[in-house]
Amino acid sequence: MSAVSRNPVDLLRGDKRVECQNCALFRICLPKHVSAADLSSLEAIIIKRKATPRGQPLFKAGDKFSSIYAVRSGGIKTYRTDAEGNEQVCGFHLPGELVGLESIISDTSINSAKMLDTTSVCEIPFPELEALLPRMPQLQKELTRLLSREIVTSQWQLSLLGSKKADARVAALLCNISDRLEQRGYSATRFSLPMSRSDIGNFLGLTIETVSRSFTRLQRKGLLSVKGRMVTLLDLDNLRRLAGHTTLH
Amino acid sequence: MSAVSRNPVDLLRGDKRVECQNCALFRICLPKHVSAADLSSLEAIIIKRKATPRGQPLFKAGDKFSSIYAVRSGGIKTYRTDAEGNEQVCGFHLPGELVGLESIISDTSINSAKMLDTTSVCEIPFPELEALLPRMPQLQKELTRLLSREIVTSQWQLSLLGSKKADARVAALLCNISDRLEQRGYSATRFSLPMSRSDIGNFLGLTIETVSRSFTRLQRKGLLSVKGRMVTLLDLDNLRRLAGHTTLH
């Protein structure tokens, strides 16, 4: 999708100092309310990683928890695996969103995270971040807000899985992604899904076949047009109506 | 279930100063790591409410968000209502747990909360709490941890709704409640469910009929015994095996 690397190995770590103010995501990312004076202390602990190709893990469940991550470009899925080896996708993370917040309560990572696409992240070592908080109330507030938002997102997902039919779930996910992309300055009606049908199905609690059929039905109703991962939302109003609830983000 | 009040009206507010150290839940509640010196500043902002009867709302979605709450006794459910008026139960909160964390990101409450039983709470005004954080790193850490735990809980629930059959969902909920009660010093194998079948079904993404049938099946398998809300877990091992994953809490 984006530029692909020749040599994955030397993409794994970057060491250039991050410059949040120049980042396109500054307005929506963690440091958005941090004063210019404090910003450099924050930037000092952040590790700007280079792009990593699709499919690479960012971390695995059980790894020692030491950092959270901000997505700079691309996309990431987080997922957990239960005793029988079943995966459950917990979330998709777009640029400007944090990954790994659920593991703060633990010494080890609770979820695994994998690149959906060529993706770059900023690594934020958590103990260092935590040490900054007492001195930086703005940052502390923002972190609390982002944690809270993560709860809201999970609960939104719950209300999807709890009572909605397949078509409504698919519509809701598409509307949600549409909103998030729009917020980042992209088209709200035409975009490429960063994740596979299998990930979508898993996220929505459906099989890939059901997802596929659902796309076909929505297409026949004239609500959207799909070609592989490329979707065009033709009737956002009715799509939202079908999703039938709380717009998120 | 517990003592019932004659006059609900004068139960709504208490003004006795809270004394966390003497509270049976001190070890598991928000202030557990706060130093004795800091504790009194925290206690000063907490409002100890008197018991409220079953069915009363604690807050409603859309209310101005101003406080989070710690359950002192009884139980609370939080839920959200979508555009069509469908409810989705987001969580059950037992003594020692916080309620309302999801709304921190918002000016208004995102969920509604209702007493499942005669319940008393400590109200913690959030702006005041937030003001204490810079001076009390321990408290800040604990709040962050609790927020993180809330994410883990929601994601646990997701993995239930995402891929589990009805019996597994019911078994998982029972094991989860069992664990939480045990942690609070109650019996892990014999307890009274604080919530109705309807709440259970809604929480698990099932109809009440399916929940009822599931209880009957689990009973026939000799895994438990149910009479109304009273359950006895007869074979916790196999119940966990059936639930088939990550123990939470």
Place this chain on the structure above:
DNA sequence: CGCCCAGTTGAAGAATTTCAAACGATGTGG
């Protein structure tokens, strides 16, 4: 060119929902 993977489509099967009825505990009024 042909393999392979992701996605689509079809038909049969399984699980849950829906509709309907009955039960038991609780509470009210005669």
Place this chain on the structure above:
DNA sequence: CCACATCGTTTGAAATTCTTCAACTGGGCG
């Protein structure tokens, strides 16, 4: 004290939705 209404729960049978199994398609890449 009993008859009756109510609520939450249980049970049964039919309808629906989703899953499963299987075959097929089309684009990308060796």
